[in-house]
Amino acid sequence: MSVRAAFAAALVACLIALVMLGLLIVTAQVAHRRRRRARAARTERWRALVLAWMSGGDSGAVPLNGPERRAVVEIAGDLLSKVRGSDREALADILVAHGVDDAARRGVNSRWSTVRLRSVVMLDLLARAADVEVLIAALRDRDRQVRDVAVRALGRIGSPLAIDALLRRRRSRPLAAHTVALAIHRIGPPAIAPLTSRVSSGDPRTRRVAAELLGLLRAGEAELELIGMLDDDDPAAMAAAATALGRLGRPTAVELLMRRLERLMSGRDPDIDRCVALVGALGQIGDRRALALLLEASARPGRISAAATTALGSLGQGRTWLADTPSSPSPPEGGTVLSAIPLAS
């Protein structure tokens, strides 16, 4: 083929592709408009019925054909993510009455990741205790997003049965620490004992997240374990434990926190993250025994001083600093788990 012929062929291919893309844009627009109109019509027709069912009507009493069922499921599904309490339960019951949960459970085993994801999203919306086993199995899914949603669903259901599966360490197909943390936080007190046992895990990441969560759950019964973590070799785990002790707010930890801080600050090159966490914890507990030490820390340069002045603010002794304003009366609550995780090496 000559160069001229090759370019002529390229031109024809470009023109064909252009026409096809133009048609695609037009078709997508038309389809989008049609879908929007059809959806509006369906919503207008069926929303009243769905709302009546939510108020106590028998959703199974009206026989529905395929498109009607889809319309009801679509409306109920949309509403489900926007309501709470008894309305939510009523909507979930409507969906269950129309077999949505069965379809979702089947979909979790589909070979297509998109189908599995949509199924798990529906199970998350329904948040039914009966689906815990299916969702625990979905934690091993090869698709990360499916696993994330399964974690979220287990947290929303709040079943203690899921705690071990959520906290299990996985070499392959790991779970996102952030999502697991929220799920555990939602499950609440039943998670305290399993978390406390993770404080002595060999994996620093597990120790960090466990300490962080124990603090957020205000797990006073884990105080001793958290105090033990103040000697942790991993700086981030130690900082997480200090922050957690601050959140517990118990004066019994003050002496130990002060001792650790004194020891660190007397060193030639103190670990700033550890110092900041200890100072923050002393500020949160708000015990005046720490006053002199915090004043000394406030004379240090950089972040230690900033943290100390913030802490002194909590004790009513702070000179004005950014964080010592009503805009942020307490040290940052969120984010220490992630900020503490060092970059991968």
Next chain:
Amino acid sequence: MRWLVDFVVDFNWFVLTYFVALNATYLVVIAGAAATMVRSVRRPDPASRDDIFANPLTPAVSILVPAFNESAGIIDSVRGMLTLRYPQFEVVVVDDGSTDDTFELLRREYDLREVAPTIDTAVPLRGEIRSVHVPSAGDEPLVVVRKANAGRRADALNAGLNVARYPLVCMVDADSLLDPDALLRVVQPFLTDPQRVVATGGAIRPVNGAKVYRGQVVEVGQPRRWIERIQVVEYQRAFLLGRTGWSRFSGLLIISGAFGLFRRDAILEVGGLDANSLGEDADLVATLHRHLREHRREYAVVFVPEPACWTELPRDRRVLGRQRRRWSHGLAQVLWKQRRMMFNPRYGRVGLVVLPYYLFFELLGPIVELLGIAAVAVGLAFGLVNVSFALLLATVALAYGVLLSFAALAIDQLTPHHSTEWRDIGIGALAAVAENLGYRQLHAWWRLRGLWSSVRGRDPAWGEMPRTGFTAPPAANPASSQGMRPVRAGRHDQLLRR
């Protein structure tokens, strides 16, 4: 005469090869972007953002807003940022030695009072910090830093980095608007993969032609002037598809300074932003690539196509030309600074593919393009080039250029930010054609001049960039029609801004 014939013929062959290689690269990048966008649309999970918002462990974000003579819009911009949906954040405005009343407006609006902070000195500054202010009422997470102007946006960002308290820092231009959920979306990769992700960026979209109400874009549309309409297509293709595609292949080199989220500790590790650089945003990402590769760390730089940062496009040729010259100059600086990575397998695909792509196709592209045009013209004048073949080649180039822009328009239909008006779609299609008939060649000329000024080692030109602001025409603006204050009236921006 023989040498001229040989040269013109050989050069034309070179241009042909270059043309094929460039367009093949574009095709691969756009195919990657299309795959990413389709997958994203088919797998919606809106509840994930609610969870990020509800999660007590979501990392807090410091939004850094460098501002130089932003009096026209600073109040609306800051107000918009303070109403972002995110669990915990602070807005750090760095008044970079403004000579207008930028600070005074902020002081009045938020009743600022001066505080005496102990500021981290993690990154050295050129312009000293003069004072720090917070709202007296304390009901807004706002910090205003006043510093001496050092002639670079990077220095203001470095000052913001020193003041920032939170582990993630989001760099936003003072003349940009963010979607309300933008932070929740752009933070997601950090949560999914906290050990690897060091930076994420969101899509930059033109606010020209859009309707803005209380600092938020409520309706998108096409702007009035063709020079803006062509830029809209250009942004869809380069800033949305280009970056999505490169991100898919782990080769994202540029996160726009208008909207990027970074791990603060990672930026501190590389010593902050380079205050000498004109393209400090690209320079930062390239430096992170180099640093993390050299230290053999696993990392990721991710582009998230959904969240939008709405920014104003230049409305006339003179200002646009200055902007593009500056971009080209900045790119040359970055590539020269990072030359050690070029073709070096140690730096993976960034060194072997991405940087060479930027060198040959982005930086040197205008030379080939303009010399190609000149060679064809010379060839035609001396009868060295077959006219019909030259016409065929020009038509293929035009058709392929339009095809790429049409692909961008088609893929943009998948995003929530596209216009659904037939008129806007038609204008977009026409702009895709018009872009190749004059604008593209003019753009090549501007880029060539930027490259030339960097070769000569000239100091980048400074100047005023007049803007008419975000406000839609009064008749079309719901805010105006209801007697509400327009979002923006107008502003002057320093030239060194991206």
